Structures are given as structure tokens and as C-alpha cells.
Amino acid sequence: MCRHVLPTLFLVLLGLPLEVRAAVPAVTGSVTGIDGKGIAGAVVFVQAPAAAPGRDRPGQVVDQVQKTFLPGLLPIVVGTSVRFPNHDQIHHHVYSFSPAKTFELPLYKGEAAPAVLFDKVGVVKIGCNIHDWMSGIILVLPSTHFAVTDAEGRFVLEDLPSGAYTLAAWHELSKVKPEDTSQSVQVGKDPAAVSFRLPLSAARPRPAMHGARAEP
Amino acid sequence: MRWWSRSSLRSRIFVAFSALILTVLLATLGSIQLVVGHQAVRTLGRDLRTTGQVFETMLKERAARLQTNSTLLAGDFALKRVFATHFDPDSYDSDTLASAGLSYRQRAGVQLVWMTDEAGTMLAASPASTRIGQSLAALPPLRQALDGQAAATAIVEVDHKLFQIVAVPVFGPDVIGYLMLGQAIDDSVAALLKQDTHSDVTFLTTARVYASSWSTADRDPLLAALSQPSEDPGTTQQSTQLVEIRGERFLSLVLPVSAHLSLPLHALVQGSYDKALAPLHALQRQIAAVGAVGLLLALMTGIVLSGNMTGPVRSLVAAMHHVLRGNLHHRTHIEGSDELRFLGRSFNEMAAGLEDRERIKATFGRFVSRDVAEAVLSGRIPLAGERLEVSILFQDIRGFTALSEQLEPARLLGLLNQFFTEAVAAVEAEGGMVKQFTGDGVMALFGAPQAQADHAERAVCAALGMVARLADLNAVLRSQGAPSLRIGIGIHTGEVVAGLIGPDERVEYGVVGEAVNLASRIEALTKELAAVILVSNEVATRLGPQFVLGRSALLSVKGRGQPVRVVEVLARSAVEPARSPG
Numbered sequence: 166m167c168r169h170v171l172p173t174l175f176l177v178l179l180g181l182p183l184e185v186r187a188a189v190p191a192v193t194g195s196v197t198g199i200d201g202k203g204i205a206g207a208v209v210f211v212q213a214p215a216a217a218p219g220r221d222r223p224g225q226v227v228d229q230v231q232k233t234f235l236p237g238l239l240p241i242v243v244g245t246s247v248r249f250p251n252h253d254q255i256h257h258h259v260y261s262f263s264p265a266k267t268f269e270l271p272l273y274k275g276e277a278a279p280a281v282l283f284d285k286v287g288v289v290k291i292g293c294n295i296h297d298w299m300s301g302i303i304l305v306l307p308s309t310h311f312a313v314t315d316a317e318g319r320f321v322l323e324d325l326p327s328g329a330y331t332l333a334a335w336h337e338l339s340k341v342k343p344e345d346t347s348q349s350v351q352v353g354k355d356p357a358a359v360s361f362r363l364p365l366s367a368a369r370p371r372p373a374m375h376g377a378r379a380e381p
Numbered sequence: 382m383r384w385w386s387r388s389s390l391r392s393r394i395f396v397a398f399s400a401l402i403l404t405v406l407l408a409t410l411g412s413i414q415l416v417v418g419h420q421a422v423r424t425l426g427r428d429l430r431t432t433g434q435v436f437e438t439m440l441k442e443r444a445a446r447l448q449t450n451s452t453l454l455a456g457d458f459a460l461k462r463v464f465a466t467h468f469d470p471d472s473y474d475s476d477t478l479a480s481a482g483l484s485y486r487q488r489a490g491v492q493l494v495w496m497t498d499e500a501g502t503m504l505a506a507s508p509a510s511t512r513i514g515q516s517l518a519a520l521p522p523l524r525q526a527l528d529g530q531a532a533a534t535a536i537v538e539v540d541h542k543l544f545q546i547v548a549v550p551v552f553g554p555d556v557i558g559y560l561m562l563g564q565a566i567d568d569s570v571a572a573l574l575k576q577d578t579h580s581d582v583t584f585l586t587t588a589r590v591y592a593s594s595w596s597t598a599d600r601d602p603l604l605a606a607l608s609q610p611s612e613d614p615g616t617t618q619q620s621t622q623l624v625e626i627r628g629e630r631f632l633s634l635v636l637p638v639s640a641h642l643s644l645p646l647h648a649l650v651q652g653s654y655d656k657a658l659a660p661l662h663a664l665q666r667q668i669a670a671v672g673a674v675g676l677l678l679a680l681m682t683g684i685v686l687s688g689n690m691t692g693p694v695r696s697l698v699a700a701m702h703h704v705l706r707g708n709l710h711h712r713t714h715i716e717g718s719d720e721l722r723f724l725g726r727s728f729n730e731m732a733a734g735l736e737d738r739e740r741i742k743a744t745f746g747r748f749v750s751r752d753v754a755e756a757v758l759s760g761r762i763p764l765a766g767e768r769l770e771v772s773i774l775f776q777d778i779r780g781f782t783a784l785s786e787q788l789e790p791a792r793l794l795g796l797l798n799q800f801f802t803e804a805v806a807a808v809e810a811e812g813g814m815v816k817q818f819t820g821d822g823v824m825a826l827f828g829a830p831q832a833q834a835d836h837a838e839r840a841v842c843a844a845l846g847m848v849a850r851l852a853d854l855n856a857v858l859r860s861q862g863a864p865s866l867r868i869g870i871g872i873h874t875g876e877v878v879a880g881l882i883g884p885d886e887r888v889e890y891g892v893v894g895e896a897v898n899l900a901s902r903i904e905a906l907t908k909e910l911a912a913v914i915l916v917s918n919e920v921a922t923r924l925g926p927q928f929v930l931g932r933s934a935l936l937s938v939k940g941r942g943q944p945v946r947v948v949e950v951l952a953r954s955a956v957e958p959a960r961s962p963g
Contacts, residue, residue, distance in 0.1 A: 262461065262462070264468045267469075290555050292554025294458045297552060300555070369556070
């Protein structure tokens with residue numbers, strides 16, 4: 166339940182500024198499963214050309230609220246620093262064993278933990294050593310151009326200068342690596358359309374949360 | 382049966398007694414064997430099933446404990462950290478992982494710790510294993526754990542040993558590997574079960590024994606027990622059978638154990654059949670002992686009783702033998718007041734009766750015809766003494782003195798006996814009784830002891846018969862060159878006293894009275910008158926017309942005041958009037 170609610174909430178929050186800016190859509194499309202149904206929470210990003218490494222990228226935040234990482238999925242461009250503020254009244258111990266970024270922020274509260282720089286493209290799965298059910302993903306992408314699909318699996322890539330691009334799609338349960346989903350697209354004045362089809366594996370069981378949030 | 386028909390009453394009673402008691406004893410023992418034995422086996426079978434349940438529960442608890450321990454260990458951050466090193470070949474440290482495994486083995490008190498990556502490839506093992514780097518993905522319980530990414534338990538064979546292994550995923554925060562803990566199912570487990578349930582437990586397949594509470598030397602019959610086909614195919618896994626180990630019989634229950642081996646795994650649960658039956662056997666021994674004493678007592682009672690009963694019977698049999706041999710004086714002495722004493726008394730009475738009969742028979746047999754004797758013995762003729770009218774016949778051989786001097790004694794007696802034979806026959810032919818022999822003569826009675834209305838005629842007929850027979854005898858004697866015999870016969874009819882006369886041992890039936898003397902005197906008169914047959918007037922008046930009478934004379938008789946009339950009888954005419962018999 167929560168797993169579905171949170172990404173949706175996140176997407177709604179993410180979508181607001183897009184609506185306000187009323188930016189020009191460059192590429193639109195959808196990510197569907199083998200069965201043709203739209204996949205929510207998939208990330209479509211520009212694989213090439215990769216963005217030049219920049220030092221002044223704005224920092225991002227993965228909050229910890231009620232023993233949950235928020236957002237659960239954070240796509241960022243490589244070189245981005247992420248802070249992990251703890252807004253619970255208890256300590257957390259954030260860690261990742263992912264090869265893209267192995268780090269550990271031992272027991273802390275509030276803003277005590279330093280920001281972590283994600284300098285390698287890849288999937289970084291984060292967890293909390295104290296709370297087994299806390300789990301989140303920081304998707305470190307090669308480019309600043311990416312979009313997360315909505316509940317129907319639709320996405321919109323904006324502000325993409327005209328030119329040739331290679332797009333790829335990622336999803337947590339995808340059986341196919343992103344590089345194997347890549348598609349070329351020519352961006353001009355008119356919006357281009359791209360569709361991805363991802364075979365998904367079954368959702369994996371994870372340590373249960375069972376009302377744990379109600380407890381301290 | 383031949384023995385039975387030939388054996389004595391005593392033996393039969395004895396044998397019947399013994400057989401009855403033995404039958405009761407054996408029936409008792411048999412029923413006890415049936416009921417108690419069945420109960421004992423049922424109880425034992427129930428115990429074995431309980432052991433099976435205990436064993437199942439134990440396996441489940443062990444699995445649960447293993448899983449708990451594994452889950453706790455898998456949550457250890459240090460372990461996760463070490464596990465995660467395999468993501469990066471540069472920092473992967475298999476030695477550290479293996480030593481962590483050793484540490485966990487000790488912490489959890491298990492015999493086996495394996496670690497795999499998230500795909501099931503073995504990263505480290507404690508104790509050391511040759512499977513490092515190999516995929517265990519196909520091995521239960523890891524296969525189930527990989528399928529469900531959740532904890533799973535299975536019993537498997539590792540290096541020829543039986544292990545209960547649990548596999549749990551290690552989350553970091555996704556599955557970064559699997560931790561497997563294994564606990565051996567070995568002899569100590571079987572021993573522990575035996576300690577708790579008092580039943581022997583063995584874990585085995587048809588090919589090998591993995592663990593057992595039995596010592597290694599005693600395990601050979603166990604495999605055989607498993608390979609024996611069950612009697613009832615419907616209940617293969619629950620049926621019991623008897624297995625002999627070291628000469629002791631064990632009731633064995635085969636229970637299936639869920640495991641992942643090439644052959645089905647079984648738990649063989651066994652309890653001593655002989656020990657279970659020991660109380661029954663003790664009971665049977667006691668009953669047998671009590672029964673034997675009872676049998677002995679009963680047999681002794683039987684001997685005494687049968688002796689009591691057959692003793693008198695044997696005494697009676699002995700008495701019978703005496704009687705058979707002619708000793709009628711023998712009497713039995715049976716004490717008591719029962720039927721046997723009554724029997725003895727009856728026997729004595731019978732013997733006394735026989736003796737009386739024999740004595741009477743002896744008394745009469747020599748002198749009277751069988752008919753007369755029977756009449757006397759049957760009691761139809763009173764013997765106590767009575768006045769009767771009878772006819773008395775005296776006969777004498779003439780010139781016997783001269784003859785006795787002339788002949789050799791043997792020849793003389795031969796002649797006499799030849800004559801007496803004829804004389805007796807003549808008397809008996811007329812229903813008379815030869816009372817006595819008087820050297821050369823015969824005295825005969827008619828009308829006593831058997832009453833005869835025509836005793837006078839009978840006496841005369843007998844006299845005529847004698848004469849006729851003598852004529853025949855004389856013809857024979859003459860042909861042999863022997864002298865002829867001549868006889869005289871006197872007959873008188875009168876009242877006499879008749880009855881048994883003489884001392885006990887020599888008692889005889891006889892008659893006394895004047896009539897007897899007169900008959901004798903008349904016989905003596907035959908010489909004077911040169912007559913053959915002379916009868917008194919009392920006789921003559923009783924004779925029918927068929928008798929031919931001769932001379933008549935009135936003669937004085939010695940001892941009589943008045944003269945007596947005598948009549949000569951010559952013959953009897955051929956026409957015989959009807960005469961009443963007897």
C-alpha cells in the first residue's frame with residue numbers, strides 16, 4: 166500500500182514545478198510491461214551524450230521520516246551530493262553496499278550526517294542498519310535529462326536541445342539492464358515519441374514493516 | 382482309548398482330574414497371553430508412535446530455532462558488510478567471510494555455516510568445503526529460499542552425514558546473499574531422543590544408517606528391518622514389525638521423514654518387545670507356579686479321593702474273586718455310610734444268600750431231582766418242619782451178604798453202583814427223593830419235600846420201575862456171567878414230621894415218625910412172604926384199579942401191638958389213567 170502511495174505522492178510533487186514552468190516537451194512516451202500495461206516509477210533518461218561533470222550541481226535530499234526514506238527513489242545526475250537528514254526522534258544508520266557507492270552514516274539524528282557525493286553512475290541501494298525494512302534507491306544517471314513515469318507509465322522529457330540522443334529506461338524490477346533498453350531519438354521542434362517495454366520480475370519480499378512506524 | 386478301557390477306575394479318575402486342572406490352567410495362561418500380551422504390544426506401539434511425534438516436534442523446534450538464529454545472525458551489520466564485499470572483486474575477502482562463519486557456528490551452536498551470494502554461489506563455509514565457488518542454487522533448502530527469497534529448511538546429506546539446514550536471505554537492504562546454518566542429525570540426536578522417550582531411534586534409508594541410538598555393531602539388522610516388506614501395504618509407514626537385535630526382540634515402527642535425499646529417509650523407532658512382555662511372563666510364571674502347586678494338591682486330593690472310592694471297589698472286586706473261586710464265606714468290610722458301604726453290605730447279603738443256597742443245594746442235590754431241589758430253593762416248600770402225609774419206600778437187595786462174600790470188593794461195588802444208578806433213576810422218574818442209601822438198599826420219599834397228592838401211586842410206580850430196571854440189569858449181568866440180583870421193596874403211607882435235621886454243617890432234609898419204621902418193617906416182611914413188592918394197607922387203598930395186587934396178609938410187626946395188613950403189588954396194567962402232575 167505504502168509502496169504505491171509514496172511514489173505517486175512523489176510524482177505529484179515532482180510534477181508541480183513542471184506544470185508551473187509550462188516547459189516545452191521534447192520527448193514524450195510511455196514505459197509498459199510485457200503485458201502492455203504502463204509501469205509507474207520507471208525512470209527514462211538520456212544515456213548519451215553524457216552530461217559534463219559539473220561541480221556546482223544543486224544538492225539533493227533523501228529525508229528520513231517515520232522510519233522511511235523519502236523519496237524512496239531519487240534519480241540524480243552523477244556528481245550530485247545528497248544529504249540524508251533525519252527527521253525522526255530516533256537514530257538512524259544509513260548505509261549502502263552498492264558498488265556504485267558504498268557508504269555508511271553511522272548513528273545520527275537531525276542534520277548531523279555529512280552529504281554524500283555520488284560520483285559513479287549506477288544503482289545505489291540504501292538501507293538503515295537499525296531498521297531492516299527501511300529501503301531506498303538513489304539512481305545515479307549520466308545526464309541531467311531524465312523523467313519518472315506516472316501512474317499510467319507516461320513520461321515527458323523537457324528542455325532538450327535539438328539533436329540526436331540515446332534514451333534508456335530503468336526500473337527496480339526490470340530484468341533488462343538499462344543499456345540494453347537504449348533507443349536513439351532525434352529531437353527537433355516537434356516532440357518526439359518513444360516507448361519502452363520492460364519485462365519485470367516479481368516483486369521481492371522484504372523485511373516487513375508491520376506498523377513499525379507507529380512505534381518510536 | 383485302548384488304554385482308557387483297560388485302565389483301572391483309580392487311574393481314570395486320576396487322569397480325568399489332572400486333565401481337567403491342566404486344561405483350566407492352560408486356558409488361563411492362554412487367555413492371559415492373549416489379553417495382556419495384546420495390551421502390552423498395543424501400549425508399546427503407542428509409545429513408539431509417541432516417540433515419533435516427539436521426534437517430529439523436535440525436528441520442527443530445531444528448524445524454528447535454526448531459523449531464528451539464522452535470521453538474527455543474518456541481520457548482523459558486520460556480517461552484511463563482509464557479505465557485501467563480494468560485490469567488489471577488489472575488496473572481496475573470502476578468508477574473513479570463512480572466519481566469520483566459524484564465529485557464527487560457535488555463536489549459534491551449529492555444526493555447519495555456509496554463505497552464498499545472492500545467486501546461490503558459495504562464498505565461504507565453516508567447516509571448510511570444496512564447494513566454494515560452486516553454485517548451490519539447486520540444493521535444498523537454498524533452492525526454496527532463492528525461489529521465495531525467504532527462509533527455508535530442509536534435511537539433506539552433506540559429506541555422508543545428515544543435516545538439518547536452514548537458509549535465510551541476508552538483506553543489505555536488498556538480498557545480498559544467503560546464510561545457511563546446519564545442525565547435524567547424528568547419533569547424539571538419536572541418543573537424546575532415546576533419553577527422552579526410552580525408545581531406540583535410527584535415521585536411515587534402505588542404503589545406509591545415518592544416525593542411531595544403537596552402537597555401530599548392532600546396526601546391521603536395522604537395514605534389514607526397513608527392507609522387509611510390510612505385512613499390510615495399506616499402512617506401510619505405520620505398521621510395526623519385530624526385529625531381533627542381540628537375541629532381544631524389538632517392536633519397530635517405521636516413520637517417514639521428509640528429506641531431500643536420493644532415497645526416502647525413515648526414522649526407525651524401536652522398543653523392546655521382550656521387556657514389554659516381561660511383566661506378562663512374570664505373571665505367567667507365577668500363575669504357572671501357583672497352578673503347579675494347585676495341580677499337585679488337586680492330584681493328591683484326587684489320589685486320596687479315588688483311593689477312597691476305589692478302595693472299597695477293589696475290596697469288592699477281591700471279594701467277587703473269592704466268590705468266583707467258590708469261597709462263599711468271604712465277606713467285605715466297607716466302612717462309612719455312603720453308597721459304597723451299601724454296596725458292600727448288599728454284596729455280603731448276596732454272598733450269604735449264595736452260601737445258603739449252596740448249602741441247601743448240597744443238602745438236597747444228592748437226594749432229589751433238580752426240579753425238587755429248585756422247588757425247595759425257591760421257597761415253595763417250607764423246611765422249618767411240618768407234619769406231612771408221605772409214602773416211604775424201602776428197598777433191599779436179597780442175599781447181599783452172601784454176594785459180598787462171593788465177589789471181589791470192586792466188582793461188588795460196581796454191581797451195587799450199577800443197581801443204585803437204576804434205582805435212583807426209577808425214584809426220580811416218579812418225582813421221589815432218594816433219602817439215603819442203606820448199604821445194599823435205598824430209602825426214598827414221595828410227597829415230601831414236594832407235596833404230591835398221588836405220592837402212594839408214585840411210590841408204587843417207582844417200585845415197579847426198579848423191578849423192571851433190575852430185570853434189564855440182570856439180563857446184562859447174566860451175559861457177563863455175573864450173578865443176578867434180587868430185591869425186596871416195602872412201601873407205607875403215613876404221617877411224618879419233615880424238615881431240616883442235623884447240626885449246622887451237616888444239616889439234611891429228612892422225615893421222622895412211626896411211618897418210617899413201619900415202611901422198613903414191611904420191607905423186611907418181603908423175605909417172609911417171598912414177595913418183591915409189599916405195601917401197607919394205607920398204600921393199597923390209595924392205589925387205582927390199574928395196579929395189579931396179589932396176596933394180602935395180616936402180619937404182626939415188631940414194635941407194633943396190632944398186626945398190620947400188607948398187600949403184594951404185582952404189576953400195573955398197561956392202561957394208565959390220567960394222573961395229575963407234581
